[in-house]
Amino acid sequence: MNDFQAIADRVEIEALRGEFTDAVMMRDRDRLASLFTPDGALRMPDIPAEFAGRDEIRTGAKRLQAQWDFFVQTTHPGTIEVAGDTATGRAYLQELARTRDGREGLNFAIYHDRYRRTGDGWKFAERVYEMRYLDTTPLTGSAPGSATSFTDPAPAERLERVAAALEAHGFMVEILADAAAARSRVRDLIPEGASVFTGASETLRLSGIEEDINTSGRYQAIRPRVVAMDRATQADEIRCLIAAPDVVMGSVAAVTETGSLVAASGSGSQIPSYAGGAARALWIVGAQKVVPDLAAALRRVEEHALPLEDARARAVYGQPSAVNRLLVLNAEPHPGRATVLLLREAIGF
Secondary structure (H helix, E strand, O other): OOHHHHHHHHHHHHHHHHHHHHHHHOOOHHHHHHOEEEEEEEEEOOOOEEEEOHHHHHHHHHHHHOOEEEEEEEEEEEEEEEEOOEEEEEEEEEEEEEEOOOOEEEEEEEEEEEEEEEOOEEEEEEEEEEEEEEEOOOOOOOOOOOOOHHHOOOOHHHHHHHHHHHHHOOOEEEEEOOHHHHHHHHHHHOOOOOEEEEOOOHHHHHHOHHHHHHHOOOOEEHHHHHHOOOOOOOHHHHHHHHHOOOEEEEOOOEEEOOOOEEEEEOOOOOHHHHHHHOOEEEEEEOHHHEEOOHHHHHHHHHHHHHHHHHHHHHHHHOOOOOOOEEEEEOOOOOOOOEEEEEEOOOOOO
């Protein structure tokens, strides 16, 4: 083989490796699979994952990429040894990643490669991923746009993913078109005459559900009763009333794609009933409250919900708000107790 051919082979193999990283970063699974020979294999024992053949590589990449919140891979040239129509090599890489279930970190790894010359050029016959260093210290950055997505309604695909995750954790979930549909559905879900406590919620207020519960006369509305009581002399009675109603209603500050609800409170009044004191719990959640994971949920509380609630509290009560109580509901252990009405529209904080 002349020197020109050897140089051309090395350039083409290096381009193949660059194409692999680009296809991964762009989530172009068809292109990724095409970079392998028909019987090629992608092996990642540290993940662990192993795919043989283009179809497995395509579907396996889809499954792995569905777990990412974000992923960045940077590769560096390594060795290439050409022997006729086959070759071997190594490439070095650094990766930053955060998954939707909250795992995150930095790693350094090596690809151990075998290449084969085909009629369509050089292809991977085998690519084996070996991790050499892993740092799971929480990342301080975020994907561009994630901080401003707290107001954008999640698309249908994300809502379905959230619903499935919540149901897997014991919550009952219904996806509804809008607040009007939720208002109608609440009438079906809460029996007439039940004692109902409505937590302070812009979602309930804006939807009209708060008014329906507290002024319609259909229910034993706890909030109006508590407001009329003397907090100095009837504090114990107030505490018992709001801690264990038949039904507690409200919203949450965030719902994660991994199936958790996050509620924040300044007074803490709704926390006992949310956590388990109420016989039933019903949360109305706008589509803009969907976040990838618990870390994003906590950012949403501090960066988005708190400033809005603080402005409301100053206007209504003449005093600031604060996140004095924070409740994370990872699962509902009592079947049938907790229902989430997940709306396709944005409403509330």
